[in-house]
Amino acid sequence: MQTLVTETRGIAQLITLNKPRQHNAISLQMVDELLRQLDEAERDPALRALVLRGAGGNFCAGGDIGDMLAARQSAADGDSHAFFQLNRRFGELLQKFNHSRLVVIALLEGAVMGGGFGLACIADIAIATADTKFSLPETRLGLPPAQIAPFVVARLGLSQARRLALSGATIGGHQALEIGLAHQLVEDAEMLEETLEKQLQSVRACAPGALAATKQLLLASAQVSSDEDLNQLLDRGAAVFSDAIQGCEGLEGARAFLEKRAAEWQC
Structure with a gap:
């Protein structure tokens, strides 16, 4: 890998976007490497969480200008789909991370712009420093935030998505916390590490299968638009619950509760 640094820490895979000179701008190569890392992490039964952060004091400042220039040259050479493919590939990344069985945790500091804003929006748990700057600058560049828009709205x-996207405004950590973009605010990078460890302890206490099932049910709940959808989802939920309570995790959870001890998830 040339754009990422990875580390396994217990139940978590830590992925650092590692292009500090470009404020960790996302290139196609980085997208490919992130997708490869996600695939490997999801196939590791020991992992329950995936942590995203940026090197050099910034999370991610958006798209890589080098890829934009390359796509422009390809378009000039007759490839009418160059920009479509460049843009759509990032949407695929967001979608796959959003639906991952793993708990996705984002550590946010410095610049969180454009595509970086999108990554923050698909994090199950987003922790930011108070001085982090969040922005959707695309319209000021003559562009729409095409791939991140659905995840920002979700x-x-x-209302808040309109406010930010249609003004290109920059907000700080406190406003991000108020509108639900960040879930927790800390004072500095050192506290990011301390807070991450506490979050990983919380995730470690949860059963892997229950985490994955819960995440999928929550995502499906956001798509309910009719009584028919709701009935189908409740049926699905009952089936998932039935399997879980009779399975290894459910039995261990019940035993641990009755014996007043921490559960040991070794299923």
Whole structure:
């Protein structure tokens, strides 16, 4: 890998976006490497969480200008799909991370812009420093936030998404916390590490299968638009619950509760 640094820490895979000179701008190569890391992490039964962060004091400042220039040259050479493919590939990344069985944790500091904003929106748990700067600058560049828009709306609601995307405004950590973009605010990078360890302890206490099932049910709940959808989801939930309570994790959870001890998830 040339754009990422990885580390396994117990139940978590830590992935650091590692292009500090470009404020960790996302290139196609980085997208490919992130997808490869996600695939490897999801196939490791020992992992329950995936942590995203940026090197050099910034999370991610958006798309890589080098890829934009290369796509422009390809378009000039007759490839009419160059920009479509460049843009759509990042949407695939967001979608796969959003639906991962793993708990995705984002440590946010410095610049969180454009595509970085999108990554923050698909994090199950987002922890930011108070001085982090969040921005959707695309419209100021003559562009729409095409791939991140659905994830921004899902995270913030349509009203806040409109406010930020249609003004290109920059907000700080406190506003991000108020609107639900960040879930927890800390004072500095050192506290990011301390808070991450506490979050991983919480995730470690949860059963891997129950975490994955819960995440999928929550995502499906956000898509319910009719009584028919709701009935189908409740049926699905009952089936998942039935399997879980009769399975290894459910039995261990019940035993641990009755014996007043921490559960040991070794299924």
